[in-house]
Amino acid sequence: MKIYISADIEGVCGSTHWDECDNEKPDWTEFKKQMTAEVAAACKGAMAAGAKEIVVQDAHGTGRNITAKELPDGVKLIRGWSGHPNAMVQELDNTFDALMFVGYHSRAGSSGNPLAHTMRGSYVDYLKINEHYASEFLLHGLLAATMNVPVAFLAGDDELCKHVKNINKNITTVAVKEGIGDSTLNLHPKAAIEKIWQGAESALKSDLSKCILPKYDKYEVELRFKKHQQAYDASFYPGCKLIEPQTITFQTKDYFEVMRMMKFAV
Numbered sequence: 001m002k003i004y005i006s007a008d009i010e011g012v013c014g015s016t017h018w019d020e021c022d023n024e025k026p027d028w029t030e031f032k033k034q035m036t037a038e039v040a041a042a043c044k045g046a047m048a049a050g051a052k053e054i055v056v057q058d059a060h061g062t063g064r065n066i067t068a069k070e071l072p073d074g075v076k077l078i079r080g081w082s083g084h085p086n087a088m089v090q091e092l093d094n095t096f097d098a099l100m101f102v103g104y105h106s107r108a109g110s111s112g113n114p115l116a117h118t119m120r121g122s123y124v125d126y127l128k129i130n131e132h133y134a135s136e137f138l139l140h141g142l143l144a145a146t147m148n149v150p151v152a153f154l155a156g157d158d159e160l161c162k163h164v165k166n167i168n169k170n171i172t173t174v175a176v177k178e179g180i181g182d183s184t185l186n187l188h189p190k191a192a193i194e195k196i197w198q199g200a201e202s203a204l205k206s207d208l209s210k211c212i213l214p215k216y217d218k219y220e221v222e223l224r225f226k227k228h229q230q231a232y233d234a235s236f237y238p239g240c241k242l243i244e245p246q247t248i249t250f251q252t253k254d255y256f257e258v259m260r261m262m263k264f265a266v
């Protein structure tokens with residue numbers, strides 16, 4: 001079994017403030033350790049379920065948060081950003097048996113996490129894909145579906161876990177925290193690690209064929225920006241239409257074009 005794990009930091013146990021996610025701030029050190037420990041737990045769970053090959057993408061900020069030597073032997077780690085439009089799942093392809101998300105967070109425009117955002121936080125007010133308000137989980141999960149790769153598991157905040165179940169109830173989720181206004185209510189960090197280990201193992205022992213996200217004939221994207229200037233600028237990307245001062249739409253039959261648009265318009 002070959003597994004891809006995409007990891008972020010705003011959905012790990014404890015992280016509550018942007019200083020804790022910023023590699024230039026001292027508060028970050030504790031949460032990069034928690035991110036590493038949660039990813040290591042997901043790897044160990046996956047290996048217990050029979051994974052022979054695991055690729056992890058460090059998909060937060062600089063892409064240089066996870067301490068590689070803390071991951072189990074044999075795990076491969078993607079650090080930094082290649083510039084590929086597939087963004088947080090850059091080397092994913094149809095040779096993988098499952099995709100897992102660790103440290104993922106609620107979307108822009110939701111109240112599930114003080115750090116809620118979708119891709120570039122200073123730009124995206126909300127993103128909608130075919131009537132679903134889209135989180136980073138949905139954006140990348142729909143891409144995985146076009147490669148027939150199921151989403152087996154997600155760990156993150158409670159509201160995101162509910163969103164995941166709403167999209168596909170067969171995906172295993174572990175909520176490590178709940179956002180309340182500008183605060184978070186967290187599991188003990190060790191309990192979060194334990195639950196992720198067990199959740200990842202049981203997820204990969206389940207029927208993964210039921211965990212593929214929907215594929216659509218056509219993708220209709222609505223993207224509202226924080227500022228009208230950003231929407232005007234993005235409206236010149238081929239296929240984008242400015243429908244309101246802060247909002248563009250984009251339509252395509254090929255989901256990769258959604259990823260490409262996000263790379264250049266956001």
Ligand SMILES: [Zn+2]
Pocket residue numbers: 008009010059060061
């Ligand atoms: Zn992040």
